[in-house]
Amino acid sequence: MRILISACFLFFTLAVPAMAKSYDNSIVTVDLASDHVDITTGFNGAKLALFGMKREDGDVVVVIRGPRRSMVARHRRQVMGVWTNYASVTFGDVPVYYDIAIGRPLSAIAMPDVLREQGIGLDSFTFSHFGREDAETVKAFREGLIRNKQSQGHYPLSPRNIVFLNGDFFRADFYVPPDVPTGDYKIDAYLFRDGNIIDRQETALRVGQVGFSAWLQLFAYTNGFAYGLVTIMMAMLAGWMAYAISRRN
Amino acid sequence: MQIYLPIAEMAVPGEAILLLGGLVGFLAGVFGVGGGFLTTPLLIFMGIPPGIAVGTQASQLVASGLSGVLGHWKKGNVDVRMGGVLLGGSITGSLAGIFLFRYLEHAGQTDVIIPVLYVLMLGSVGLMMLYESFLTVMRHGEKQTSAPVPFWQKPFLQKLPYRMEFQRSGITVSAAVPAIIGFIGGLMVSVMGIGGGFFMIPAMIYLLGMPPLLVAGTSLFQITLTAVFTTMMHAVTNNTVDIVLAALLIVGSVVGVQVGVRAGRKLSSGYARLLLAALLILVSMQLASGLFIKPVELYMTELR
Numbered sequence: 001m002r003i004l005i006s007a008c009f010l011f012f013t014l015a016v017p018a019m020a021k022s023y024d025n026s027i028v029t030v031d032l033a034s035d036h037v038d039i040t041t042g043f044n045g046a047k048l049a050l051f052g053m054k055r056e057d058g059d060v061v062v063v064i065r066g067p068r069r070s071m072v073a074r075h076r077r078q079v080m081g082v083w084t085n086y087a088s089v090t091f092g093d094v095p096v097y098y099d100i101a102i103g104r105p106l107s108a109i110a111m112p113d114v115l116r117e118q119g120i121g122l123d124s125f126t127f128s129h130f131g132r133e134d135a136e137t138v139k140a141f142r143e144g145l146i147r148n149k150q151s152q153g154h155y156p157l158s159p160r161n162i163v164f165l166n167g168d169f170f171r172a173d174f175y176v177p178p179d180v181p182t183g184d185y186k187i188d189a190y191l192f193r194d195g196n197i198i199d200r201q202e203t204a205l206r207v208g209q210v211g212f213s214a215w216l217q218l219f220a221y222t223n224g225f226a227y228g229l230v231t232i233m234m235a236m237l238a239g240w241m242a243y244a245i246s247r248r249n
Numbered sequence: 250m251q252i253y254l255p256i257a258e259m260a261v262p263g264e265a266i267l268l269l270g271g272l273v274g275f276l277a278g279v280f281g282v283g284g285g286f287l288t289t290p291l292l293i294f295m296g297i298p299p300g301i302a303v304g305t306q307a308s309q310l311v312a313s314g315l316s317g318v319l320g321h322w323k324k325g326n327v328d329v330r331m332g333g334v335l336l337g338g339s340i341t342g343s344l345a346g347i348f349l350f351r352y353l354e355h356a357g358q359t360d361v362i363i364p365v366l367y368v369l370m371l372g373s374v375g376l377m378m379l380y381e382s383f384l385t386v387m388r389h390g391e392k393q394t395s396a397p398v399p400f401w402q403k404p405f406l407q408k409l410p411y412r413m414e415f416q417r418s419g420i421t422v423s424a425a426v427p428a429i430i431g432f433i434g435g436l437m438v439s440v441m442g443i444g445g446g447f448f449m450i451p452a453m454i455y456l457l458g459m460p461p462l463l464v465a466g467t468s469l470f471q472i473t474l475t476a477v478f479t480t481m482m483h484a485v486t487n488n489t490v491d492i493v494l495a496a497l498l499i500v501g502s503v504v505g506v507q508v509g510v511r512a513g514r515k516l517s518s519g520y521a522r523l524l525l526a527a528l529l530i531l532v533s534m535q536l537a538s539g540l541f542i543k544p545v546e547l548y549m550t551e552l553r
Contacts, residue, residue: 041493044251044260070553074357082540084361090553144548151546178251178260179296209255217255220488228484231492232477235308235499239315239473242503246510247320 027199028054028191030062036206037176041213048174048205050101050187058193059102059109060162061120062172064205066097066154067183073145089141091127096181097207098122098149101160101172110195118190118197122146122155153177182208256491257301263497265295270309270501277313277502278509279516280525281465283472285310285443286371288498290364290536297494299359303350304489305498306442307479312499314444314473316506321466328417328463331427332470335449338428339475342435347482350440357551361540366441368537374447375529382522406456418459418467426456431471439479444472 030052037046054060071094077086102109106121116124125146129138149155154177164170185205191198209217220227252263269291273284285306292302321327353359409423430452437445449468453459459467484490513521 039253041253041255042251043253071550072357072553073548073550076544076547076549078543082361082365083542083544085357085549088357096552141548144546145550147546148548148550178253179258182258209253209258213253213255216492220256220484220490220492224485224488225481227492228481228490231308231484231490231495232311232480234492234496235311235480236315238499238503239312240319242312242316242506243319245503245507246316 026201027056028052028058028060028189028201030187030189030201030203032187032203032205035204036208037180038211039180039182039207039209039213040211043178043213045178045180046176048176050172050174052170052172052189054168054170054191056191056193056198058191058198059104060170061103061106061109061190061192062101062162063120063188063190064097064099064174065095065119065186065188066181066207067095067185068093069096069181070094071096071145073141073148075141075144087137089133089138090130091142091145092129094127094145096154096183097176097185098155099160099174100156101162101174103162103164103170106159109192110197114195114197120190121159152179154181176207180207252493252497254297254301254491254493256488257297257494259296261295261297261494266494266497267501270498271505271508272501273309273498274313274502274505274507275509275512276505276525276528277317278506278511279513280521281317282525283310283313283444283446284502285441286367286447286529287532289442290367290532292494293360293363298489299363300350300354300487300489301491301494303363303440303442304480304483304487305491305494307438307476307483308490308492308495309498309502310438310442310444310476311473311480313502313506314469314476316503318466318469318473321469324466326463326466327470328415328459328467329470330413331415331418331457331459331463332467332474334413334424334427335431335434335467335471336474338431339435339438339471340431340478341428342432342437343439343475343479343482344435345432346436346439347479347486349436351487360549363441364536364540368533368540370437370441370447371529371533372537375526375533378522378526379530382519382526386519386523418457418463420458422457427453430456431475434468434471435475435479438472438475439482444476446472 030050033049050062070090070092072088072090074085074088076083100121106115115121127142146155150157160172160174162170162172185207187203187205189201250263251260253260269288273288276282276284289302289306293299353362406426409425411424412421413424414421430449434445434449437443446468450464453464453468454461480490
């Protein structure tokens, strides 16, 4: 018993401070149950559990951002009765994925311009765009793009909830859909007090194919000829088998 | 069961894809058509990007084409010389189609142009077949009164340059005619993901005057090789061939063909054609409604 107690004592005096060292002076701390989302052949979306701790009073906001890509939004118009893609606007730095968790409404946490500066909430999005379209048009296209992303499940329709397990310890649950864009994601936790940011902590999340699925994709992109050959061989083998079976009957 | 497609980067219900492959194989067994006209639009309905639907469909054509051509080859029903000329045209057509497809993707018009092409083609072929099979079902037993002059005997076709003799088919015709027919067929393979048998077979009968016995084998010979070439081109230049999707479709179709062949034996050819015509018109109407009805969301987005 004595030994056990002293072992525990040793552990808490030596090991725990060492483990917590990287978060030493941060007021808000978050960590993921897993820092990667592995896409395998059986992948069907994934749950992401995020745990965190705040050491001072304030509102916590957690934001997940996917890598930024160039995206084009197109507007459909009727040409000779057919709905065709007509005008288009290209946006330069659109996060391919975005999700947010909050404890209470954003409007109660900070002023819109503070949120916009940090890129918190869908209303804060101001994508850079190419072309000479007027502000009105760009706004309509940006809203169209956001609606598109929402219907794909890549942007949230409404923010998720942060659940406090006790006074300072919180949890947020996210869900990524089966067609989640791959890449390096960033998760930011903000702590707001009186409308100002007092702390911010970042953690990384990798979303990517692994195993056989990843290998196939790499193969297809790095050696298209051999990949094409394998596909054709497979098809020919199946075709020959179908012929052989039908001849036997 | 959800299966993740590594190239399309999305999960699809595996059973649905197998079933789709099975349905296409079934149609191939019953009617002797490729069935690509059903796969490509249905894959697009399921949310698979049009490029990947078309590119992958080409590899499925390799399987269904080969299984069909082997039997004809054994019986000697393939005119290799004619097939070679058709192939020359269709490979050029396939290449042109791949660049056309790239251009359409860049202009963001694939999701409009592909359905439009389908509506035009399926609609017109379906209506023609419906009309024709209606006549044959009606005239049951009656004999055709007057045979019109076959198109391939018209003087202007005889005057075209580069005349070639096709001994197996027993015809002499300008090589330009099969080359152009092949070109259009090749375009269909790479832009629409269909074998183009709908177009090739009537063209070979009415424009070239080939003996019907050789038409099916020769067109399948040409389609199989064009599909091999197109699959390779899509894999190398566009990265739009998803091998997992292809495997699911092919496995489904291999099973479907066996069921279809058995079902086909119980169906008289007149009614089979009537049913096929009705199916074609139905698919084209479904696609057309998507084009003419105002979409709920007027904006669409894609990665650049």
